[in-house]
Amino acid sequence: MSTTRRTFVASGTLMAAAALTAGPAWTQALPFVSESDPPAAALAFHSEASTIDKQKFPQYAVGQSCSACAFYEGKPETTDGTCQMYSGKRVQSNAWCAAFFKRP
């Protein structure tokens, strides 16, 4: 395999992997929920669940994140998706808010 073909195959593999782990294409145009957005702040939204202070937010339990939540509209294996609680925005799969409800 020539270097050019090898480079093409490698870049194609990387692009395919990126497409599989990101949310659907139409959601990529949506802004992420910000922790300072009033609706998000009211629900203690955290863009990274692992940074949550369990003393301040005792309702949070290790292992809870958007990817495990019933309101998350992305596939569990994607890095982001939409949430029924925040219309017109997307959330990181490892985010969390107080509306978390375990996916059945």
Ligand code: SF4
């Ligand atoms: S409701 Fe669920 S999916 Fe939406 S931000 Fe909160 S934890 Fe994430």
